[in-house]
Every structure is written in C-alpha cells, then in structure tokens.
Amino acid sequence: MTDAVTQDTGVEGAEEPAALTDGIHLVVDALKLNGVETIYGVVGIPITDLARLAQASGIRYIGFRHESDAGHAAAAAGFLTQKPGICLTVSAPGFLNGLVALANATTNCFPMVQISGSSERHLVDLQRGDYEEMDQLAAAKPFAKAAFRVHRAEDIGRGIARAIRTAISGRPGGVYLDIPAAVLGEIIDADRGAASLWRLVDPAPRQLPQPEAVDRAIDLLSGAERPLVVLGKGAAYARADEPIREFIETTGIPYVPMSMAKGLLPDDHPQSAATARSLALRKADVVMLVGARLNWLLGHGDAPQWSPNAKFVQVDIAANEMDSNQPIAAPLVGDVGSVMEALVERSKPGRINAPAQWREELAARSAQNVTKMAGRLKAAETAHPMKFLGALQAIRDVLKDNPRAYVVNEGANALDLARNTIGMSVPRHRLDSGTWGVMGIGMGYAIATAVETGDPVVAIEGDSAFGFSGMEIEAVCRYNLPIVTVVLNNSGVYRGDDPSSTADPAPTALKARHDLMIQAFGGKGYQATTPAEVATVLREALAAGVPALIDCVIDPADGTESGNIAHLNPKGITAKH
Ligand code: ADP
Numbered sequence: 001m002t003d004a005v006t007q008d009t010g011v012e013g014a015e016e017p018a019a020l021t022d023g024i025h026l027v028v029d030a031l032k033l034n035g036v037e038t039i040y041g042v043v044g045i046p047i048t049d050l051a052r053l054a055q056a057s058g059i060r061y062i063g064f065r066h067e068s069d070a071g072h073a074a075a076a077a078g079f080l081t082q083k084p085g086i087c088l089t090v091s092a093p094g095f096l097n098g099l100v101a102l103a104n105a106t107t108n109c110f111p112m113v114q115i116s117g118s119s120e121r122h123l124v125d126l127q128r129g130d131y132e133e134m135d136q137l138a139a140a141k142p143f144a145k146a147a148f149r150v151h152r153a154e155d156i157g158r159g160i161a162r163a164i165r166t167a168i169s170g171r172p173g174g175v176y177l178d179i180p181a182a183v184l185g186e187i188i189d190a191d192r193g194a195a196s197l198w199r200l201v202d203p204a205p206r207q208l209p210q211p212e213a214v215d216r217a218i219d220l221l222s223g224a225e226r227p228l229v230v231l232g233k234g235a236a237y238a239r240a241d242e243p244i245r246e247f248i249e250t251t252g253i254p255y256v257p258m259s260m261a262k263g264l265l266p267d268d269h270p271q272s273a274a275t276a277r278s279l280a281l282r283k284a285d286v287v288m289l290v291g292a293r294l295n296w297l298l299g300h301g302d303a304p305q306w307s308p309n310a311k312f313v314q315v316d317i318a319a320n321e322m323d324s325n326q327p328i329a330a331p332l333v334g335d336v337g338s339v340m341e342a343l344v345e346r347s348k349p350g351r352i353n354a355p356a357q358w359r360e361e362l363a364a365r366s367a368q369n370v371t372k373m374a375g376r377l378k379a380a381e382t383a384h385p386m387k388f389l390g391a392l393q394a395i396r397d398v399l400k401d402n403p404r405a406y407v408v409n410e411g412a413n414a415l416d417l418a419r420n421t422i423g424m425s426v427p428r429h430r431l432d433s434g435t436w437g438v439m440g441i442g443m444g445y446a447i448a449t450a451v452e453t454g455d456p457v458v459a460i461e462g463d464s465a466f467g468f469s470g471m472e473i474e475a476v477c478r479y480n481l482p483i484v485t486v487v488l489n490n491s492g493v494y495r496g497d498d499p500s501s502t503a504d505p506a507p508t509a510l511k512a513r514h515d516l517m518i519q520a521f522g523g524k525g526y527q528a529t530t531p532a533e534v535a536t537v538l539r540e541a542l543a544a545g546v547p548a549l550i551d552c553v554i555d556p557a558d559g560t561e562s563g564n565i566a567h568l569n570p571k572g573i574t575a576k577h
Helices: 023-033 048-056 067-081 093-108 136-143 153-168 181-185 190-195 211-222 233-238 241-251 274-283 296-301 336-346 356-382 388-400 413-421 442-453 463-478 514-520 531-544 563-568
Strands: 019-022 038-041 060-063 085-089 112-118 146-149 174-180 187-189 227-231 255-257 286-290 311-316 328-333 406-410 430-432 457-462 483-489 524-528 548-553
Touching: 019 023, 019 190, 023 048, 023 153, 023 181, 023 190, 038 048, 038 067, 038 442, 048 060, 060 442, 060 463, 067 085, 067 093, 067 112, 067 233, 067 442, 067 463, 085 093, 093 112, 093 136, 093 174, 112 136, 112 153, 112 181, 136 146, 136 174, 146 153, 153 174, 153 187, 153 190, 174 181, 187 190, 211 286, 211 311, 211 328, 211 336, 227 241, 233 336, 241 336, 255 274, 274 356, 311 336, 356 388, 388 413, 388 457, 388 483, 388 531, 406 413, 406 442, 413 457, 413 563, 442 457, 442 463, 442 483, 457 463, 463 483, 463 514, 483 514, 483 531, 514 524, 514 548, 524 531, 531 548
Parallel strands: 038 060, 038 085, 085 112, 112 174, 146 174, 227 255, 227 286, 286 311, 311 328, 406 430, 406 457, 457 483, 483 548, 524 548
Antiparallel strands: 019 187
C-alpha cells in the first residue's frame, strides 16, 4: 500500500492532488508483495527510513551492530526457510562488510539478497569524491551469484523480482541489489508505482531428472558391492527428508552425512557410517552424492581418501557441478526431492540391495571406533582443568533432552569436536562454518535461527570464533532471543599456551571473560569450570528461554593447531606445533 506521499498543487479549486509514492515505499511494497517477513540490517545513510517504513508496514526489522552479522543472519534465514533472506546495508563500508556474508552465502548455496543503498551515480562514476563513494555493483559482481542496480523508481519492482528469482532458483545463492539514494528518494505517481510491482509465480520450480538418467544411476548402484550415499547440506536445504529416508532404508545403502546434513536421518540410525567414515570413503565402489560437492571437505574425491576405482553418482541441481573433480558416471541433474522420488519409484521392487557383508564390515569398524573414542570421552569427564570433550559431553547430554534446540557451531577444535560428539536427530538443526570453514557466522546464524523458528538455539563457539561476531550478543539481548551461547574458552586461537618470544602476548593468545560481556547488555552470564557445572547452567538457561552466555573455562593446553585441517597450514622451519 502506497499512501504516505501526496502532492498539494496549491491551486484553489484544483482537482484532487495526485497520489504519489517514492522509492522507499516501492521497495517495502515489493518486498511485502513477495512474502518477505523479516529484514536483517544495519541502518544509516541512505536506508534508515527504509528500515523504519518496513517495520511500520509489518515487516520485522532486526538491527545488528555489524553488517557481516546481518548478512550471515539473512543467509541462515534463507537456508532455513527456502526463501531468500534479506540483508539491508548502507553504502560503501557497510556494503563491503555485508559482502563477506553475501559471498559466503553464495559459496554455501544459501539464497539471500543484499539490498544496499549507494551514493550518487553522477558523482561516483566521475570519482568526484562523494560521501561513501564506491562502484558497489562492480565490487559485488565477482562475489555474488548475480548483481543488479536499479536506476529508476519504476524499476524497483523489477529489480526485486529479479533478485529474488535469481537467489532462489536453480542453485541458490547470494544476489546483490544496488539502489542509489536518489532512486530511494525519487517520487513518482502512486498508480504507476503500484502497477510496476509484481509477485513471483513459482520462484523455485522443481527440476525433474530424465528417466534414463535415473535408470543409469540405479543400474550402477544395483551392481555395487560397496555402495555409499553421502548426504550434503543441499539435501538438507531441499527438505526432501521423506524420499531420502525411504531410498536409504529400502536399499540398505550405508550413508555418511556432511555436517549440516546431520539429523536428516538421526545420527544413531543403523545405516549411518559416520563413525566408520574413513573406511567407508576408502572402500566404497559406487558413491552417490546427494546435495554434496566433491570439494576439499571430501578430499576432492581423490585417492588415498577414496578408492581410485570408485564410481560416482551425483544428485545436484547445478549441471555444471558434475565432473568438477571426478568423472561422474551417473549424473542426476534435478532438485533433490524430485530425483529422490524418482529413484524410490524406479528402483522398486528391490532393484537395489546393499550387500550385507559391506554393512557388517562398516558396523564392525564403527563399533571399534566407538570403543576407542569411549576411552577419550571417559578420561575427559573428570579431567581438570576441563577439556573440550568434557564440556561437549555435558552439552550433548543436555541437548538430548532438548531436541527442539538448534545448534550453531564454529571454531577450530570447537567445531571438529562438537560435530563428532553431538549427535543430531532432527533435520536442519545444525548450522556451522560450512563450505569455507569460515569464522564469524556464529551470532548471525544464531539470531536468524531464533527469529525464523522461535525455537531455542545453542551456539557452540570457540573463543576465537566468537570474537568475530561477539558484539551481537547485544542484539540477542535487545530482541530477548532464546539463544544460549556456549564459549569453549581455552584462551587462544587453537590453544592458549603458546609461548611468546617478546613481551607481547603470543599471536594466538586471547584473554576474555565472555560471561561478563553479556551481563553488560542485561543477559545472563555464567562461568563454568567443570562438565557438571556446564550441564547445570545450560539446563537452567534453556529452561529460562532468555539470552544467556556460558563461558566454559577450558585447559589452555587442550586443542590442536587448525583442528582437523592442520595439513592445510604451511609450516616454516621454526614452527613448534
Ligand atoms: P556439503 O558441504 O554439505 O557437502 P555442499 O554445499 O558442498 O554440501 O553441496 C550442496 C550442493 O547442493 C550444491 O552443489 C548445490 O548445487 C546443491 N543443491 C542445493 N539445493 C539443491 C536442491 N534443491 N536440489 C538439488 N541440489 C541442490
């Protein structure tokens, strides 16, 4: 509805003044028309009034302290809702801060739109030195799925339609939409403005696979001696939980979930090969990737992590993902839901049966690995100072009793150890550092998760990772969100006992009482030094449903440099760890 601006002609006896609208109203109207319910942003010139009007018009506006966090929130909202999350930023520096999140969303295949105000084109393009001058469209292009700029108020509806459609269709990603201040302030006839907006029809159409492609995959899988399914976050995003479960259970194929696909089937499912992952990857002869890429997280599909003779089936909406690392013997291009339904249908009755011997081999290795791990877990239960695994077992036990709670997780050791210690039983309840292994997503993801779902969130953070978005605990408190942030605080990046060669602290050293930080904003702060304390205060905080932070004091000597990916860290001749 556009009604705020009317023109007084000032002429006595003249006709009714023409109803007018402006760019700001048109942006809000276009977003509402397309079902946008929440905007994540940081206000400032030239978008403050846009945020005010959005809020007054019934869109929820969540204000952040830093644009990266607002952007990460929008990305997480996109992952959780299958609708592009909207991030609103100011020109130049604010835009650039948000761009980190837009690039991260694109890499993770999360749908999101960053709408940024920008400075005046006639000044920017001649580089005359405007306030926050920058050619934002050019800057955004390499980092986004697509980037658009609107030059006339009458094109706002078109720009928003194009941005939403592009973000959500095919492989989802981040789209940049540049709206210069002059366009936001441009006044046009209200009827013309209203007629320029439209609502998208079927923004993310299903993409069905070819029947012969489905049969090719079934033939390959049915002849396999050691088949394996790898579930990725594309499968989680697709919300195809039922056909995925049916396919896996009726074929008996063991599966390995990537971290954000944990919970698609409960982690204690008998066909989960997560605890025999290395063996499963190394010996599988036919591997079906479902919404998962053969990128660094899967060793690019190379030996020795994989069998050099392994054949790959890949289910992906992006045709050009096929063959990006290994030959794909059976490409299944389509949306995960449609492909899995077709596989279930066309593999009946019993065309695929995973050999029992293979399942037994993996189960035996799982049992061995679980026994080995049990010793480490047991030792950590009583260790003092507290170890990562001591705190994480306490968190695991509390989460078991709170299955509705979402988990956000980032860090190095905090990520690796939490991923393996904390089982998930519900789909899409784990959000983490993702494809880039990025730090800084924590509070943004947690805030969006609480806002979009209304459910409690436990953010398990390394102390270093938390620092990137820690100021957002103010936003958590301001909006009174049910987020419990658990900081695994070993006083350092990786670990806290690195010696320094000067009077300054070591490059990896950190020092903070994070529980005191949240108290400054009115939240509940706890310090915990034993697993029992962690469990008690986490239970209390979850039951209260209010913003809380638990600073877990972890042994500074506990932690490995770079966690599980130390091999990616070049070592000089003086390196100690
Ligand atoms: P993970 O890190 O969990 O292994 P990736 O992010 O590497 O997962 O892979 C996700 C893949 O899922 C991407 O290649 C993306 O194109 C694909 N994808 C995303 N949404 C869908 C969908 N609805 N249907 C099919 N594939 C999808």
